[in-house]
Amino acid sequence: MNVVFLDINGVMQPDYYRHRFNVDKRIVEMLSNKHNIDYSQYDFYDVAAVYCDWDEQAVVRLKYILDETNSKIIVSSNWRNNRLPNKMKDLLAIQGLDRYWFADNIELYCQSYIKTRAMEIKDSLNRYSINNYVVLDDLQELLIYFPNNCVITHDVINDDDMNKCIRILKRQN
Numbered sequence: 001m002n003v004v005f006l007d008i009n010g011v012m013q014p015d016y017y018r019h020r021f022n023v024d025k026r027i028v029e030m031l032s033n034k035h036n037i038d039y040s041q042y043d044f045y046d047v048a049a050v051y052c053d054w055d056e057q058a059v060v061r062l063k064y065i066l067d068e069t070n071s072k073i074i075v076s077s078n079w080r081n082n083r084l085p086n087k088m089k090d091l092l093a094i095q096g097l098d099r100y101w102f103a104d105n106i107e108l109y110c111q112s113y114i115k116t117r118a119m120e121i122k123d124s125l126n127r128y129s130i131n132n133y134v135v136l137d138d139l140q141e142l143l144i145y146f147p148n149n150c151v152i153t154h155d156v157i158n159d160d161d162m163n164k165c166i167r168i169l170k171r172q173n
Contacts, residue, residue, distance in 0.1 A: 002071035002169050003102065003133040004062070005121050008079045010138025011153045012054045012062065020048035027051060037090045046079065050094045058156040059095045062136075065162055069169035072102035074124050076117060076137065080104035103128070118145035134168045136161070 009015065028047055032039045039047045065071065075088045089101040105120035106127070121135060122145075135142055135150040136157065143150050151157075151164045 001102070001128065001130055002069050003074050003124075003128075003130050004065060004071050004165065004169075005076040005105070005124070005133060005135045005137070006062070006073050007137040007139070008054075008075075008077040010155065011077075011136055011157055012058045013049060014053075014055055014155050017049075017053040017055070019052040020045050023048040023052055031094055035090075035093045037093060039090070041084060042087060042091070046091060047094070050091045054095055055156040059097070061157050061159070061162040063097065063100075065165045065169070066097075066100045068166050071100070071169055073097065073100045074102055074128075075104040076121055076135070081107060114139060114141040118142060121146070132169050132171065134165045136165060 006012075025044065028039045028044060031037075031047060031051060066073070073092070079091070080088050088104050089098050092098045092101050103124070105124050108116060108119050108123060117137075117139065124130070125133065133149055135146045136153065137150070138153045138155075140152050143152065149168055151161050151168070153161050157165075
């Protein structure tokens with residue numbers, strides 16, 4: 001199995017997008033009806049952010065990576081930190097990405113935020129049958145842990161990032 005370890009902020013959602021704070025609360029009901037998922041159980045601003053703050057082209061590029069390389073998503077973002085079991089799969093459904101979702105990293109804790117993220121990814125690499133992977137994140141420091149499998153974005157995933165991901169995921173181990 002090929003996997004994209006997906007961060008959200010700085011990859012799918014630019015830091016400067018703040019449209020979620022101006023969205024009508026009825027968006028939750030509309031999305032719940034559309035996807036047959038009870039989005040009222042999730043934080044309103046998470047739902048609104050996925051709907052209106054995720055960059056459209058970043059979503060298109062991610063889908064292209066996943067389709068081109070027959071890959072699945074393991075969410076490595078802090079967005080997954082929630083006690084509701086299908087939160088990220090349900091949120092990904094808003095952008096049509098739920099069919100690619102495989103899992104969320106298991107939450108582990110360490111002294112450093114970067115080291116924690118790296119430990120969680122390494123745990124998933126040991127836990128699942130992963131043939132090839134890419135870490136898609138905006139944390140430059142992750143290159144220390146995954147020098148050959150990490151693509152660092154600046155703002156959101158762009159065409160160069162997309163192409164690097166595809167090259168890594170198509171590379172023979």
